[in-house]
Amino acid sequence: MTALEVLESVQYVTVKGKRLAIVSADEWEAMIEWLETLEDVELAKEAFAQLKAAGGDRERAGWYKWDDVKEDL
16 A cells, blocks of 8 residues: 555544544554655665765765674664
């Protein structure tokens, strides 16, 4: 299911004068996953732009070597 389909599947109810949007838990989780993917894509674009601005030099771009940081994770 696409994000647009999830948004279109929302049902509305009114409780105590408040209009609420209802989605299934599966649809909610799909929307969260979609938003997280968008965030990841944006971070990757920013990292690539920094690398490009540094002329492809990972150290100048502020990137760490995996062997230097893998124990910290």
